[in-house]
Amino acid sequence: MTAVRAERLSKWYGHVLGVSDVTWTLPGGVVGLLGPNGAGKSTLMKLMAGLLRPSRGAIEVLGGDPFADPWVRRRIGYSPEHESTYDELTARELVTALAHLAGVPRAQAPAAAVRALEAMGMSEAMDRKVRGFSKGMRQRTKLAATLAHDPDLLVLDEPLTGVDPVARIDIIERLKGLAAAGKTVLVSSHVLYEIEALTEDIVVIYRGQVLAEGNIYEIRRLIDRHPHRIRVECDRPREVAAAVAGADHVARLVMERRAVIVETRDPDRCYDDLAAAIVERGVELRAMTSPDNNLGAVFEYLTGGRGGGGGEA
Amino acid sequence: MSGPGGPGLPVGARGPGGLSGLAATRALAALALVRAARGKALWIALALALLPVIVVSVRVGLDHDRADVWRAAFELSLLTLPIVPAILIGPSLADELEDRTSAYLWSRALPRWSIVVGKLVGLAPVAAVCLTVGLATSWLVAGGPGAVAVADAWRGLGALAAAGVAASAVVAAIATLVPRHAVATAVVWLLFVDAPVGALPIALQHGSIGFGARAVAGFGPDAVTGALTLVAVTALAVALAVRRIARME
Numbered sequence: 001m002t003a004v005r006a007e008r009l010s011k012w013y014g015h016v017l018g019v020s021d022v023t024w025t026l027p028g029g030v031v032g033l034l035g036p037n038g039a040g041k042s043t044l045m046k047l048m049a050g051l052l053r054p055s056r057g058a059i060e061v062l063g064g065d066p067f068a069d070p071w072v073r074r075r076i077g078y079s080p081e082h083e084s085t086y087d088e089l090t091a092r093e094l095v096t097a098l099a100h101l102a103g104v105p106r107a108q109a110p111a112a113a114v115r116a117l118e119a120m121g122m123s124e125a126m127d128r129k130v131r132g133f134s135k136g137m138r139q140r141t142k143l144a145a146t147l148a149h150d151p152d153l154l155v156l157d158e159p160l161t162g163v164d165p166v167a168r169i170d171i172i173e174r175l176k177g178l179a180a181a182g183k184t185v186l187v188s189s190h191v192l193y194e195i196e197a198l199t200e201d202i203v204v205i206y207r208g209q210v211l212a213e214g215n216i217y218e219i220r221r222l223i224d225r226h227p228h229r230i231r232v233e234c235d236r237p238r239e240v241a242a243a244v245a246g247a248d249h250v251a252r253l254v255m256e257r258r259a260v261i262v263e264t265r266d267p268d269r270c271y272d273d274l275a276a277a278i279v280e281r282g283v284e285l286r287a288m289t290s291p292d293n294n295l296g297a298v299f300e301y302l303t304g305g306r307g308g309g310g311g312e313a
Numbered sequence: 314m315s316g317p318g319g320p321g322l323p324v325g326a327r328g329p330g331g332l333s334g335l336a337a338t339r340a341l342a343a344l345a346l347v348r349a350a351r352g353k354a355l356w357i358a359l360a361l362a363l364l365p366v367i368v369v370s371v372r373v374g375l376d377h378d379r380a381d382v383w384r385a386a387f388e389l390s391l392l393t394l395p396i397v398p399a400i401l402i403g404p405s406l407a408d409e410l411e412d413r414t415s416a417y418l419w420s421r422a423l424p425r426w427s428i429v430v431g432k433l434v435g436l437a438p439v440a441a442v443c444l445t446v447g448l449a450t451s452w453l454v455a456g457g458p459g460a461v462a463v464a465d466a467w468r469g470l471g472a473l474a475a476a477g478v479a480a481s482a483v484v485a486a487i488a489t490l491v492p493r494h495a496v497a498t499a500v501v502w503l504l505f506v507d508a509p510v511g512a513l514p515i516a517l518q519h520g521s522i523g524f525g526a527r528a529v530a531g532f533g534p535d536a537v538t539g540a541l542t543l544v545a546v547t548a549l550a551v552a553l554a555v556r557r558i559a560r561m562e
Contacts, residue, residue, distance in 0.1 A: 049419075049420040050419065051419045051420060053562060070332075070424065073420055073421060073422045074422035076420065078420040080413065080416040082413050082416075084412040084413055085417075086348060086414060088347070088351040088352060089347070089348070089351075097340065097344050098417055098421070100332070100340050101332060101337060101418065101421040101422075101423055102332075102421045102422055103421075106336075106340070145417070
């Protein structure tokens with residue numbers, strides 16, 4: 001069965017366009033949904049998860065209507081982009097509650113939650129309150145909540161945003177494991193290199209429309225021609241900047257008060273160098289993100305500058 | 314570990330299907346209760362509900378008539394009625410919508426009405442208990458059975474509890490309509506619209522929670538009419554909140 005089938009799917013927020021006339025199928029496997037911020041990724045994912053109702057057209061997920069049919073949502077695991085959770089609860093309590101609300105019988109929900117948390121590497125922290133968690137721990141907890149009810153389709157909206165490099169690698173490996181076990185996994189990102197580490201199959205979305213789908217390498221070649229920006233937020237940004245300043249792939253460094261933005265023509269090497277610099281110097285990393293302006297420029301380039309509608313976050 | 318769902322996935326964790334409305338309501342009520350118990354709102358609500366006790370103590374100290382003191386205690390408790398449910402139920406629903414944690418619930422296999430009903434089932438009794446604890450304390454301070462008959466006290470407490478539930482439902486409806494300013498809007502509505510309307514000697518007062526509470530407590534013309542008012546306001550507000558949340562995106 002096709003996991004997702006969209007037929008002339010559109011979604012407006014008032015006059016703002018979220019998704020425009022999308023006809024697309026997701027047969028299965030691991031697929032990356034790539035596009036800059038505001039491209040319509042989150043809207044498309046919310047439509048899949050049953051949070052939104054199409055303004056026009058139709059979307060069918062696992063053979064049913066995700067907005068109208070709770071039984072379809074029972075088979076979907078959706079992880080939203082934002083970090084908000086029920087911070088008063090421990091990770092175990094949160095995942096248990098959400099597993100039960102997703103249809104896991106009450107008696108089985110605690111065990112399902114523990115297994116999902118363990119699967120996401122949260123064994124040690126599962127009895128701590130979510131309020132004190134780092135971004136990476138929150139993402140892992142959210143992913144555990146997404147998995148605990150054993151869904152067939154995982155819809156993960158920017159699951160690697162703000163996660164430190166070590167956790168990022170770990171989470172990617174865990175997601176690969178799920179895919180290898182037969183789950184259909186759709187992961188969105190505005191960072192090509194995150195998606196590349198996960199899958200070769202991508203869907204490119206821009207201004208609410210699916211521009212292309214297929215192999216990642218063609219897109220990557222285009223993107224690599226443009227400088228890629230990496231923003232490192234840490235306690236000693238100048239040390240990190242100094243460590244990578246001499247590298248031939250670094251085009252420019254921009255210092256901020258508690259961060260450094262590295263502009264590079266070889267993101268893979270740059271990420272490696274930054275990770276090494278951070279670990280060697282014992283720098284306290286707060287966040288490593290990739291501003292998407294360059295990706296936006298690439299999409300403009302890919303579309304030949306043709307405009308679509310408005311975007312959404 | 315491995316299972317049919319893949320490495321790390323629970324084996325056989327998947328239930329037979331989605332959650333029934335009743336089961337979802339129960340689960341959401343429990344969740345709302347746990348969250349409230351760990352926050353400050355519960356204690357603030359209780360403290361506010363106990364404020365009338367201070368005035369009652371002063372009046373008792375000044376040797377006012379105890380029946381008057383009891384009536385005053387009830388009226389003062391009605392003044393806390395707009396605030397106690399607002400700070401308990403308002404943020405519980407509104408924050409869900411504003412902080413976007415609703416995405417976790419929307420995407421679950423549960424009927425949407427259970428979100429409103431679950432929160433009300435979990436928190437409206439808490440609001441009612443806070444209000445009645447305040448009034449019961451006032452009754453004891455006023456002299457207990459020696460000042461006001463136990464039956465009358467029970468009637469007042471029951472009326473306030475029912476009014477607390479009705480006010481909670483109104484707050485829930487307002488929270489789904491204006492989540493960003495839910496608490497303020499609910500307080501303004503209950504304090505400056507509902508309460509004055511309830512005091513007006515016109516037919517419109519039959520739509521007021523304050524009118525219903527006074528009538529049930531024995532301070533109004535007809536307890537049955539008062540009870541019907543409270544039931545009608547509660548039903549209307551719940552229906553509005555459920556309708557709103559079912560259409561919400």
